[in-house]
Amino acid sequence: MAKSKSVPNDPAKWSQAKAKAKRKFKVYPSAYANAWAAKEYKRMGGTWRGADNRVKRKTKAKRRA
Numbered sequence: 593m594a595k596s597k598s599v600p601n602d603p604a605k606w607s608q609a610k611a612k613a614k615r616k617f618k619v620y621p622s623a624y625a626n627a628w629a630a631k632e633y634k635r636m637g638g639t640w641r642g643a644d645n646r647v648k649r650k651t652k653a654k655r656r657a
Contacts, residue, residue: 596643600633609633 600606606629613629614620 598640598642598645601639601641602637605636605638606633609636609638 609629609632610620612632613625616628617625619625
């Protein structure tokens, strides 16, 4: 089962956020730089379309008494 990608609705803002990340971090792309760029894009008012690829928390199984 292939996961679909999240796509920015405003490519110009996403490009600006990536450019800021490239100036801020020595290594781009990296997990930290991409996470920072995504947060910056959201702060700038950008939104996403497509799959929700956020990491879900595992729920603990309820213990039976």
